Amino acid sequence: MNTTERNQNFIDRDKLYGMIEGEAPTKPELKAILSKALALNGLSLEEVAALLRITDHDDIKSIMEVAKIVKEEIYGKRLVLFAPVYTGNVCVNNCVYCAFRRDNKKIVRKVLDMKELEEETRILLRDGHKRVLLICGESPRNNIDYICQAIRTVYGVKEDKHQVKRINVELAPMSVEDFRKLKEEHIGTYVCFQETYDPVLYKEYHPGSSPKSDFENRLLVMDRAMEGGIDDVGLGVLFGLADYRYEILALMEHANHLERAFGCGPHTVSFPRIEPAEGAPLPDHIPHQVSDEDFKKIIAIIRIALPYTGIILSTREDDAMRTELFNYGISQISAGSRTNPGAYSDEAEKSGSQFSLGDHRSLEEVISSMIDSGYIPSFCTGCYRKGRVGHDFMDLAKPGLIKQFCLPNAMFSFKEYLYDFASEETRQKGLSLIQNMMTDIPNSKHKTKVEKELETIDGGERDVFF
Numbered sequence: 001m002n003t004t005e006r007n008q009n010f011i012d013r014d015k016l017y018g019m020i021e022g023e024a025p026t027k028p029e030l031k032a033i034l035s036k037a038l039a040l041n042g043l044s045l046e047e048v049a050a051l052l053r054i055t056d057h058d059d060i061k062s063i064m065e066v067a068k069i070v071k072e073e074i075y076g077k078r079l080v081l082f083a084p085v086y087t088g089n090v091c092v093n094n095c096v097y098c099a100f101r102r103d104n105k106k107i108v109r110k111v112l113d114m115k116e117l118e119e120e121t122r123i124l125l126r127d128g129h130k131r132v133l134l135i136c137g138e139s140p141r142n143n144i145d146y147i148c149q150a151i152r153t154v155y156g157v158k159e160d161k162h163q164v165k166r167i168n169v170e171l172a173p174m175s176v177e178d179f180r181k182l183k184e185e186h187i188g189t190y191v192c193f194q195e196t197y198d199p200v201l202y203k204e205y206h207p208g209s210s211p212k213s214d215f216e217n218r219l220l221v222m223d224r225a226m227e228g229g230i231d232d233v234g235l236g237v238l239f240g241l242a243d244y245r246y247e248i249l250a251l252m253e254h255a256n257h258l259e260r261a262f263g264c265g266p267h268t269v270s271f272p273r274i275e276p277a278e279g280a281p282l283p284d285h286i287p288h289q290v291s292d293e294d295f296k297k298i299i300a301i302i303r304i305a306l307p308y309t310g311i312i313l314s315t316r317e318d319d320a321m322r323t324e325l326f327n328y329g330i331s332q333i334s335a336g337s338r339t340n341p342g343a344y345s346d347e348a349e350k351s352g353s354q355f356s357l358g359d360h361r362s363l364e365e366v367i368s369s370m371i372d373s374g375y376i377p378s379f380c381t382g383c384y385r386k387g388r389v390g391h392d393f394m395d396l397a398k399p400g401l402i403k404q405f406c407l408p409n410a411m412f413s414f415k416e417y418l419y420d421f422a423s424e425e426t427r428q429k430g431l432s433l434i435q436n437m438m439t440d441i442p443n444s445k446h447k448t449k450v451e452k453e454l455e456t457i458d459g460g461e462r463d464v465f466f
Helices: 013-019 027-038 045-052 057-075 112-129 144-156 176-183 199-205 215-219 221-227 244-262 291-305 319-328 363-372 390-397 403-420 424-440 444-458
Strands: 078-088 131-136 166-170 190-192 233-236 268-270 310-313 333-335 376-378
Touching: 013 045, 013 244, 027 045, 027 057, 027 291, 045 244, 045 291, 057 319, 078 112, 078 144, 078 166, 078 190, 078 363, 078 403, 112 144, 131 144, 131 310, 144 166, 144 176, 176 221, 190 268, 199 215, 215 221, 215 268, 221 233, 221 244, 221 319, 233 244, 291 310, 291 319, 319 363, 363 424, 376 424, 403 424, 403 444, 424 444
Parallel strands: 078 131, 078 333, 078 376, 131 166, 166 190, 190 233, 233 268, 268 310, 310 333
Antiparallel strands: none
């Protein structure tokens, strides 16, 4: 670790824009880059820049096929499921792409009280969720004391024998002191989107003197989070604000910065594209639209460039796109999502949504589709509860060893879901998938242990994990 790098701006705008210019790699050069990726060594900034210059369809397909191999080598054929919980849509910022923007008079504002938040949590537990992402606009009404109380409330809800086992948070930048308070609440990953890494365009999209208009304060929030004791952080870009090639190179710089400064890169990255948002002007004329083919290329490149990092795909994308991208790098997805506060417990809730959804399916419908595609849904929280976080997680993820925990824990949590929540049709094909996936556990001793634990779930045992 190099502590002198902490809290230092690491974005060289001219350098990164310069790197996206030039020729695409030759066939031998592409082959060499992809061979390195198959060794799970990740890629350099220059190698990522070379891949981003590729426009040939067959070459993009080659990248995607390697990404599929890398993804399955690290994570296996499993996908982690979660649900976002919007605690409020009151916001002091004026982001031109977001419905929560301060000047938007078209939406009804709401901040959930603890009783309302408890009811939201109960509904999600009844559906089978175990992992949630708490999100809110930036406002004094959603300060650190409110957030800490909200986390305790969600963790404290019990519905029959079920509880939320993992809370991630997506919150505005805060101080090191507040991050220490957040750490005490046993959160999982702290997520904060940079939105765009272009400091010039950033000013255009975040007008006025609101807190979010400070580019560098947001850029360095992960440094403060890790200094405050947060083990896992999640980076994010909103595609459509700037040239996607620049954004990917900047995100790589961010990951490399965290590795150098703290010895641990991002736990997750998120890549939503701009979607329609009521009362937000920018989605009507997206300045840097990302095509479907480029979006697939983005996911594949990040998977091979940062093989250890979880890639999150939200319900902004439709079900067909989500299903296809399972193959090429995605490892976490939201399902059955609502983006307005109070909407899980009251479907008629009129509080404003942050953006339009592309995938409107229920949790079970998403799970059924995943089974048909040969992917096992996972509600696992074992790593966090066993302390496999931060550096310890990376030590297992980088060489691909985390799969020895991920696949069994996915089987356990999925089997519990099938017995407690699924319809008969989903249950039967899900149990068949679990049985088929036993062949993916090569160690006979380990397989015997997994089989015994699965049998305890048949007998009524719950919350089983390695």
